[in-house]
Amino acid sequence: MNRKLYDKLIFDHSCPGRGGYDLPHRIYPDVKLPEDLLRTDTPALPEVDEPTVVRHYTNQSTNNFGVDTGFYPLGSCTMKYNPKINEALAANPAIAGLHPHQPADTVQGALQLYYMLQTMLSEIGGMGEFTLNPFAGAHGELTGLMVIHAYHDSRDDAARTKVIVPDSAHGTNPASAAVAGYEVVEVKSLPDGTVDLDDLRSKLDGTIAAVMLTNPNTVGMFERRIPEIAEAVHAAGALLYYDGANLNPMLGVARPGDMGFDVMHINLHKTFSTPHGGGGPGAGPVGVRKGLEEFLPNPRVVKTDDGRYDIITDSPSALGRISSWLGNYTVFIKAWAYILSLGANGVAKVGPLATLNANYVMHALRDLYLLPIEGPCKHEFVFDGLIDKSTGVTTLNIAKRLLDLGFHAPTIYFPLLFHESLMIEPTETESRETLDAFIAAMRRIAQEAAENPEIVKTAPHDTPARRPDDTEAALHPKVKFADL
């Protein structure tokens, strides 16, 4: 990463009369459209040549930090390596040119890949069937809750208006429940970070449609009472939803379907190595246990008796449609290639190695950083800041100092259970050397906090941009070039 800020915007390069395009010459006569339906002004887009555009974005990219730049231990985001073969396949022109309205008989290969991935995810999740349509993890949550809604509707059970989420849940859980039309009820966590089963039982009644859990939860703890939880939820007539954000450590160990979950989503951009793309596009496939398949959204890809693949567009019991077509197709190609590269044995190694890496980092730092919850963690764990609180060094300071030392920061101030949460997720694609370097950096920061806290409190010192004025940004929003 270039440590000097490249501070130009593409508009700064604009010069009237330049352009970065060429178009084929066509001989057809010009069409005259009614003036009153046409645009009167010229949109203020930059005028730039191709070399300038390419240089501009290349320079911009040098101020960015990605997984390919360095260690990215962002908790609950599973920033694993993004294999290059995945990208090469997804860029295939044979896919680039396929229109989503091509008839099924002309896209048999594309549908077969979709179906294969659907089937492989069902096996990994222990589910009956998957849809790949949802565009993101949060979209998967929403779709999963709509499945649950459609299920209760099919039983004319209209009294179920609430969804239970733990207080440690990802913010998307309650937000997705609200978008799906549910009221949110929070269930408490015990001091060990797991769900308070008594509190849960007291809240389970005929008004509860679903309970959303992630397992391991956001503090990296496995919900060991999950069989009892599932039993209680099912006894109350509700369904159990699995937030797949933390699926990675379960690969090779246990399947959500076997734990008693009815509906789940998977973040392909986390567990299945597709790139995060600066925030998207991802994909959030949704799986359901046997018996709930009919509620999955249209369109659905099915295999016919004669071995062909077909698209169902109008299943009446489906929850409806949550996407125009079959979702973020090129993301599926990448996840498919990843699973094939690891194979049955390799996929099973992912979870244990991710868990090993997290425990290794946790053990190496717990003498300096406050570990609020004991016991082997899974893929991630949470420190509640430094043990020595006398230095005044906060989690934010630690995060910013890590940037100076060449690492991306962990997730900070989440989960909300602790004041100084520092949530670390190493992933299985990091070597011991990388983890040791990160541990050394974290120990150095702890030492600096004791000996020279100012250097930590005023960090970062060696990044392209320094601490930005967030308050100013929110008070006087400047959200486009014309506002500058």
Place this chain on the structure above:
Amino acid sequence: MALHKYLPHTDDSVRQMLEACGVASLDELYADVPAELRLKGKYALPEALAESEIAYAFDSLMRRNLPLVCFAGAGAYDHYTPAAIPAMLSRSEFATAYTPYQPEISQGTLQYIFEYQSMMCSLTGLDVSNASMYDGATATAEAMIMAVNSARKRRRVLVSATLNPATAAVVNTYARYHRIAVEVIPQKDGVTDRAELEMMLGAGDVAGVIVQTPNYRGLLEDLSGWADLIHAAKALLIINTPAIALASVKSQGEWGADIAVGDAQSLGMPLNYGGPYLGYMCTTNALMRKMPGRIVGATTDELGQRVFVLTLQAREQHIRRQKATSNICSNQGIMTLHAAIYMSLMGADGLREVNRISANAAHYLASELQNTGKMKLSNPSKPYLNEFTMTMTDPYTTGQLLDALKQRGILGGVAIDDREVIIAVTEKRTPQEINEYIETVINL
């Protein structure tokens, strides 16, 4: 031999690290997972393939597709992707980063999102853009929820019958679970029936009105006076337009809309069998804090440099949880980069040229198809850009038409039913391809 090329651990490092953790085996790290839940045996998954084998398997699958020359639209358009775009998108500093939570080392992502927002505001003529919509259909559904949230108690949303049915289906799904009453404004001669709209508004309780132009049939809707009418009813006007068309047709801002939405796939994004595409959403300053999704704003850092940050986050799920404006948490980073680079390369002139060339070719094809006598424009008095709807003359059917074209390697359009077909033409379609289409129809 290495464990796997993506997994750097060796047997030795695993052993040493287990020792450091004070456990004897990887299994011991899972002592808290009840035995009855543990995976029994092996996954029923294929055995590992070498990279060369994966590439071969993929190519074999792709050979089972039949590539067709694309005259289909209906929400996804076959515009050309300039080579500079994939070259920039593949820079892994962009591709392998996540949401820019740490602005100090994420200025690349933040800058291009800010550029994208600026360009979308120019294109739509509105004040503020987000960077988080998955596609045009979900963006339209989010706009509906935004309208209902802004309207407090009113829960009726009017949706034009000329909205793309896939978009309408997504809107209806979100509405069903969010308990919003969606009502369809009927169409008349292929465009929204304004008299019906007035009547429906008169019944009161309307939070928003959703209309698409160019509409599903490709026709330009005349929305003169709509904003006044709708605002008088205290409702919001939501206009859905494919992004590229905005360089030529009246923008949402010019029509007086409150929320602009649509799909940005038409900005040179590959068809990719349906995704990933990009939804866009812009709105007015008045509604900025009601908008879902990530927004990037400019500020200064402690050195006085102009820098960019995620801003107005108090709207979002990680802060507001169930009270957030939406559950959306991603921003569609790499797709907004695609859009920004496309608009940078093309400029306003380039976008208008693409529309002009596409529209000219479309009108030529439409008139030649009429001349065959086997099909005619469904709404001959209504203007269109590069997409139009035709009706088959008896006894011909759209099934027959599309089958005959498929034999010639052409995707002839999207059938509405047995009689009507929607045809789109882009700047990529050559005179040979267009002539082949016409000849096929002549020989029907």
